[in-house]
Amino acid sequence: MKGRKQAQVESVLKELGMEALEERLQSAAALPARPAYRLTSLIAESAPRGKAVLVWEVVRPGPAxxxxxxxxxARQYVSLGADALAVRTDAADSPSALADxxxxxxxxxxxxLARDWVIHPLQVVDAKEAGAAGVLGVIHQDAPVEVVNAQEMDSLSRAGVAFFGINLSIGLSLPISGFAEDVAHxxxxxxxFGAVSLVGVKTIDEARTARQSGADALLIKQELIAAHSDAAAAKEAASNPFAMSGLRRLTEELQYVTSGDE
Known part of the structure; x- marks a missing residue:
């Protein structure tokens, strides 16, 4: 992944040229990001109500x-109850990611949010110009910086980072009793103090564990959405005529396990 992304970015930089690159970076720096909707603001508004912010991942349904x-x-997800969205902008996910x-x-x-492997400032500029409220690991936009262990969190805290992304799927996949809860807690x-967290989850159980451990926002990954897609729901409906829409049921389950009233 890292090698492919590096080659991709280097190709773009070579085509752009140093002079044009410098011009774009300076232009972006002179115009601070002011997205109309901010994830950190939404988290701050939701926290007093005991509500976790649900960020649904958006991926192209198919190659065509x-x-x-x-x-x-995206409109469907929001109508179902998504509080925010994260669009995959890696070239492997879409041939026209910025247009997406x-x-x-x-x-x-x-x-x-733009979800990508960010290794160069130009990627941040691209996301900003496309209207994104934030990307991973940057400043001046909402910028959750992913950590996988306590050492990374402590180092970044000392550097002033106040928005952390946590991938609990690594820990939750290990077959050790209680390990998932230990990682989360x-x-x-x-x-x-004052920092906020965005935790990626692939199952309802992961969402429950993350929220009970204090996560402010949950990134609802494509794996979880696909498991409750209309195709999956149709298979269930064949044996259960009273089964509700898969994604609508997913929304209700997520709202239930993250409400704090379970």
Whole structure:
């Protein structure tokens, strides 16, 4: 992944040229990001109500899908209850990722994040110009910096980072009793005062564990969404005529396990 992304970015930089690159970076720096909808603001508004912010990941349904298709999907997720969205902008996920990102940011009135492997400032500029409210690991936009252990969290805290992304799927996949809860409590419990957290989850159980451990926001990954897709729901409906829409049921389950009233 890292090698492929590095080669991809280097190709773009070579085509752009040093002079044009410098011009774009300076232009971006002179115009601070002011997205209409901010994830950190939404988290701050939701916290007093005991509500976790649900960020749904948006991925092209298929190779032939267009930015317009992704915009329709984004509107569907928001209508179902998504508080924010995260659009995959890696070239492996879409041949026109920035067009996808722009289409989604124009289609919904919620915070939209660009989810990618960010290794160069130009990627941040691209996401900003496409209307994103934030990307991973940058400054001046909402910037959850991913950590996988306490040492990384402590080091970044000392550097002034106040928005952390935590991938609990690594720990939760290990077949050790109680390990998932230890990871969640350990990392989320070490957050510096005033910091907020975004935790990626692939199952309802992961969502429950993350929220009970204090996660402020949950990134609902594509694996969880796909497991409750209309295709999956149709298979269940064949044996249960009273089964509700898969994604609607997913929304209700997520709201239930993250409400604090379970």
């Amino acid at each position: 899908s267009s930015p317009a298709d992704l915009a329709r999907l 990102l722009w289409a989604v940011t124009q289609a919904v009135k919620v915070p939209v 350990g990392l989320l419990g070490r957050l510096p």
